[in-house]
Amino acid sequence: MLEVSLRHRFPGFALDAAFAAPTPGVTALFGPSGCGKSTVLAAVAGLLRPEAGRVALGGQVLLDTGRGIMLPPERRRCGVVFQDARLFPHLSVETNLRYGQRRAPPGTAGLPFAEVVDLLGIGHLLGRRPAALSGGEKQRVALGRALLSRPALLLMDEPLAALDAARKLELLPFLARLRDRLSIPMLYVTHALDEVDQLADTLVLMQQGRVLACDTLEALSARTDLSLLAGRRDAGVVLHCTVLAHAPERGLTRLGFPGGELLVPLDPAPPGMRLRVRVRARDVSVAMAAPPALSMQNVLPAIVEAVDPGAPHEALLRLRVGGAVLLSRVTLDAVRRLGLAPGQAVWAMVKSVAFSRGGEVPVAPPPPA
Structure with a gap:
């Protein structure tokens, strides 16, 4: 189970969000831009210390401000993929991947290098530098680097938002393949309903810093009282x-x-x-x-x-x-x-x-x- 409860204030914005989602599986944080999705992900990753909150994964407490627990990011075993791939430009694709592999904690289980490369279809890219990759290829390499660090939780912050429609269609099947192949829980931030349809097991609806609803994708898509979904023309x-x-x-x-x-x-x-x-x-x-x-x-x-x-x-x-x-x-x-x-x-x-x-x-x- 992934348990998240957070409170934090910024100038002009307050986050007060809580949800629990079964693991493994993909939990999608969905809502309009500025509703607090990425802030939640940053707090789970340890990149933001909230004023109050608790984060636990499978019984392990990552954050509990009431008890003074705040594991640093490197001890949370979170693999993070951002909107921009953030690859090392001076390194080849293979060296970028090996960097993630070197960060894996000793003795932890995970996919071997060759299987990750095959799963993401990036074997032909190993000798290239990031500047020679398309946007979709960069994101696949970033995913591979995160996977090779053998995370306990995979965090993805709108990984397709910067891609055009063609590159997005290219990458979605790889994300679906990861969901089906791996038992790693994933927290996926998006404001695109087609990504939710293809990937989510649990859907968390957010608006103005609060959680409106949390349930399976099938259950929430059939509700008529949630204007965030039912009010869309593609509802x-x-x-x-x-x-x-x-x-x-x-x-x-x-x-x-x-x-x-x-x-x-x-x-x-x-x-x-x-x-x-x-x-x-x-x-x-x-x-x-x-x-x-x-x-x-x-x-x-x-x-x-x-x-x-x-x-x-x-x-x-x-x-x-x-x-x-x-x-x-x-x-x-x-x-x-x-x-x-x-x-x-x-x-x-x-x-x-x-x-x-x-x-x-x-x-x-x-x-x-």
Whole structure:
């Protein structure tokens, strides 16, 4: 378990944040710029001494101001990856990596050099200097250096924020591979929802220095009372799905999820692989009766659980579909015309083309409790 409770004041800003997250797994700190995410990470790493607080990892206390405990950064075994890679410019990629390896505490377990290089796909870069690397390559090397220090906790402070869209897409699969391969707990700071979708196991929502909510990504994405998520135009739920079969002749893949099945554009993932899929509220329509002929491939029986206010002239429906929840963004006019109310049986309809390939992300089984 990662336990964090912090209080600190800056001129014009106060941090008062607390959360607990299971380990191993990826805990994402998500919220707008300036909400205190990086301050929390700095305090966990030991780079900031808060006025009051406690940080513990797996029972080991890293910080407890009430008891006078303040382990220095080098004793916390935190591998830190910043927004800028911070590589030594005069050293080769291999020498940068070896620097991290030399910082590993004697006798600690971790991945060997060759496996880290292979995992991050940086073998062909070993002889280069940082100036000859792309932004995505620099971040992969920075990750490798942090991993080779054999950390007990991996801290990442918006590692993709400085990258363009192409480099970001290049690096995300490597981060997902790290999440699935390693048992190291990770604390990941971001304000990008697509990174949360692909990486997070636990989501911590922050706003103005406070924690609004902390729970699994699936649970928080299905809540309509959290404007930080539900108020976004790309709001929607994240579902854990399993690839059931492919129909190449139709260009479709069939996914199973707790509420039934979904047809999505043909995906290269093999049958049996688990995927995370975001179903956006704006892509879900409702009907009072099963439509006889429709271009939409996914028509699912559902029960309206809640009708909540959305943007002006809109409402957000919470729909129970078997063992899962979907959200649907509709107009207030539709609510009135259809008489939509909690407890009502409807049909939830989702276009197959609403599932872009970028939104379907391979995931490993969840870590044991």
